[in-house]
Amino acid sequence: xxxxxxxxxxxxxxxxxxxxxxxxxxxxxxxxxxxxxxxxxxxxxxxxxxxxxxxxxxxxxxxxxxxxxxxxxxxxxxxxxxxxxxxxxxxxxxxxxxxxxxxxxxxxxxxxxxxxxxxxxxxxxxxxxxxxxxxxxxxxxxxxxxxxxxxxxxxxxxxxxxxxxxxxxxxxxxxxxxxxxxxxxxxxxxxxxxxxxxxxxxxxxxx
Numbered sequence: 001x002x003x004x005x006x007x008x009x010x011x012x013x014x015x016x017x018x019x020x021x022x023x024x025x026x027x028x029x030x031x032x033x034x035x036x037x038x039x040x041x042x043x044x045x046x047x048x049x050x051x052x053x054x055x056x057x058x059x060x061x062x063x064x065x066x067x068x069x070x071x072x073x074x075x076x077x078x079x080x081x082x083x084x085x086x087x088x089x090x091x092x093x094x095x096x097x098x099x100x101x102x103x104x105x106x107x108x109x110x111x112x113x114x115x116x117x118x119x120x121x122x123x124x125x126x127x128x129x130x131x132x133x134x135x136x137x138x139x140x141x142x143x144x145x146x147x148x149x150x151x152x153x154x155x156x157x158x159x160x161x162x163x164x165x166x167x168x169x170x171x172x173x174x175x176x177x178x179x180x181x182x183x184x185x186x187x188x189x190x191x192x193x194x195x196x197x198x199x200x201x202x203x204x205x206x207x
Contacts, residue, residue, distance in 0.1 A: 010047055012039035023074070027082070031072040041065045041097060053081055054136075055092075056160070057186065063097035071131060083158040089130035094122045104162070104182065104189045108150075111191045112168055112178055120145040134158050149174035160186045 005016050018032040032050075044051045044065070045058040052058070054071075069090030074082040098121045099105065109117040120143075128139040140153040149169030156162060164182040169175070184190035 010036075010039040010041075010043035012036055014039070026077040028075045028079075029073070030075055031070075033070045035068045037066045038064050038095060039066070050081070054131075057102060060102045061097050061099050064095040065092060065097060066095060067092045084134045086131050086134075089128075091126060091128045094125040094127070097122050097125075103187060105145075107189045107191050108166065108168065108180065108182075111180070111193050114148065114168065116146050117148055117150070117168070138164070147171040149177075151177075154182070156186075162186060162189060 006013055007016065008014075014034060014036040016032070016034050018030065020031075021029045023029060036044075041058050041061050041063055045055070046052075067090065069088060069092070071086060071088030071090075073086035073088075076082050098119075100119045102119075105120055106118045109115045122143055122145070125141065125143045127141050130137045130139075135155045135157045137155055138153055140151060142149065142151050144150075148171065151167045151169065152164055154162070154164035156164070162182050162184055166180040166182055167177045168180065169177040179194045181192045182189055183192075
């Protein structure tokens with residue numbers, strides 16, 4: 001077991017606790033709890049192998065992120081996660097992050113005729129998620145991209161398949177929006193769009 005320790009990486013101090021148990025020469029069990037405040041997402045992607053494995057889209061992001069996450073499962077002979085065994089959950093907060101070249105946002109912009117949705121800058125976006133059954137479940141997440149108010153939720157699989165629902169809230173208040181379904185993969189997202197409609201969800205009025 002590893003009691004809570006603090007270490008500096010990616011330009012910030014992280015708190016880490018966990019445990020490790022070798023099962024045989026080719027497999028091990030692990031548990032990990034990590035908390036990091038205001039770290040550089042580009043450096044984390046470059047310097048932390050597990051972060052790179054679980055957040056591959058971070059390669060397209062620059063800026064500052066905080067996170068708190070707990071995860072357990074098995075490691076394979078290469079000391080990499082055995083994805084079907086992973087369980088956990090927590091949150092990531094995009095404090096000030098610019099995303100460039102992510103095909104999901106680019107395709108949403110193209111499909112809806114709102115090109116300004118592509119290459120967004122995201123501030124104070126809290127993403128809560130959990131891991132089980134070889135996928136990451138993303139809870140309903142709200143954000144602002146320029147004058148738009150997207151909302152997204154659903155599943156991202158570890159083989160990069162997508163099963164997401166999105167609502168692109170339109171200016172000025174996001175009450176009218178375009179509902180979307182997103183399938184395919186992170187490399188080739190397949191987006192279906194319905195006509196604009198009033199959203200009965202009253203919470204959108206105050207978003």
